[in-house]
Amino acid sequence: MEKSSDGFVRADQIDLKSLDEQLERHLNRAWTMEKNKKKEEDSTFINNNSNNSSSILSTNNNGLNLITTTTTATKIVKKERKEWEIDPSKLTIKSAIARGTFGTVHRGIYDGLDVAVKMLDWGEEGHRTESEIATLRADFTQEVAVWHKLEHPNVTKFIGATMGTSELQIQSDNGPIGMPSNVCCVVVEYLPGGALKGYLIKNRRRKLAFNVVVQLALDLARGLSYLHSQKIVHRDVKTENMLLDKTRTVKIADFGVARVEASNPNDMTGETGTLGYMAPEVLNGSPYNRKCDVYSFGICLWEIYCCDMPYPDLSFSEVTTAVVRQNLRPEIPRCCPSSLANVMKRCWDASPDKRPEMEEVVSMLEAIDTSKGGGMIPVDQPQGCLCFRKYRGP
Template sequence: WSRYLEPRGDEQAVEAAEEWMIDLSKLLLGPRFASGAHSRLYHGIYQGKAVAVKVTRHPQGCDSATIGTTTLDKLFAREVSLLSRLRHPNVVQLVGAWKRPPVCCVVTEYLAGGSLKDFLRSNGGAALPLRMVVDMALDIARGIRYLHSQRVVHRDLKSANLILDDEFNVKITDFGVAALESECGDSVTSDVGTFRWMAPELVNGKAHSRKVDAYSFAIVLWELLTRQTPFQDMTPVQAAFAVVNKNARPEVPRDCPSLLSQLMQRCWSLDPHARPDFEQLVETLEQFQLSMER
């Protein structure tokens, strides 16, 4: 991809966030550390600071003009536009962006702790201390509470989209399929979310609300408690089918505190209206955190 990353003076600005266009000559691209369906994540240095560089390009063999107009440009512009307006300790900070079809780059702050997913699957899989589980859950809940206060729905909350600093504080990242709440009333016609973490109404492609994030939060909380992959004995498609058609959910650990068990089960309720909002979730978790200190 290096041929796309050589500055040639024809960078295109995103209309909603022109001020976020970076000077590519000041970006030093390092090794890749993660990959997705159409994107790759690289270490980088921009103006002397460590950054993460998300590079997205058209799939090979596609009509780049069509894909660029209907998919890549739209997702890129939305992600930059949303990130540029967000400021919170538990949300990753945008550094800048750059685009020249068929490649787009989103540059964010880099956190040395890596993804929550990698952390949970490492270190032998021993159970996390309950205090750490609650602290991390609170970081995530506070971040989502802030997003919802800004009328933003993440729609792809999962451990791979949560990153850690060197003190195990958690930040929410990857806003590639996030949307304003006003945009969620229509049915979903494109790929949104990740099956193992996806609310039933999203799987069905139906109109949805901010409550899809509450469902995904419950699955992430289950991950924190178990350090396992949800529905690991199924393929992603099988997991989605079971959630929608059999009301399947991960098995709650036997040693799970009753308050967290109840919280998970409320959050992954089939009925979105039965799921708590994040103001309630933060308050409940803060009270539980205080009870642990007594």
């Protein structure tokens, strides 16, 4: 599979009215330019080919000569649609639900299905070089190539994608808004529960019941175990990239930097992912493999249990230095059952070889007893936990 740059697309929760207005003005302007350009091209094509015809002399059954005129302008070769490519005419794009560096995530309907539409807009023409656009398109193609073949209950279902079409429109309050031709989009199932990150933030004060913690962790572990069985390394495992359906099932999303695992670890290097979740070998620029996902899972497991962010008081540079050189890890609360704490510690071991495979992680989580209604504090220890900070978020 073709390699691409290590850039990735995020969909941060930024939805300001002013940005909406700017986006709408930009899209209207780009759409108008695209329509005018297409009209000019069509006019030029017709003028150049109106006289470009050929006469073919043939003989019918009666021996009479017949003249058949063919016009090259009518010879149109229809582009064959790829297996993952959607029919833009069946897609209705609605309001934005998230925004990121290179685009937005919208609600939508495709062929009667509720979908989320991840739209990547790489800027107006002239603002990026051809090589930059080519790299971004290669990244997009990589994501589609990875995602469209996956089928698992804990992986967000891929519906289809399209690259560089002017047929897309957004249904706004003021009517449809056309999209510029360099826009690409990925269409996936819509999951109403939103990101796991948001769910954890909502529960920062009261925390989650222990059986809920284990169930969320199991969903994520099973999804990652499946990816690894398909030789896929996600490379950006974090709670922001995990979505919840209406039954609170976790599904892995965002394969923007996912790759097929290289047989030679030296072929996979570079800082890819999100600080706070990145394994030491990734932060250090060393060769790595699927075990970098296992490390990230360990951080996510801590986050699910604590409903908090790792290293909230450290800068990015401080986190990088401390994780690599000082073996810094999030502090496990005293109230955390040893069975769960053991999973965290094994997953975020500094040595990738000592980390378990995700298949083993699934088995360890399945073996944890949650029948006692939570067990946030081991029964053999004094009750009443002061592990968590008094003030935790808004």
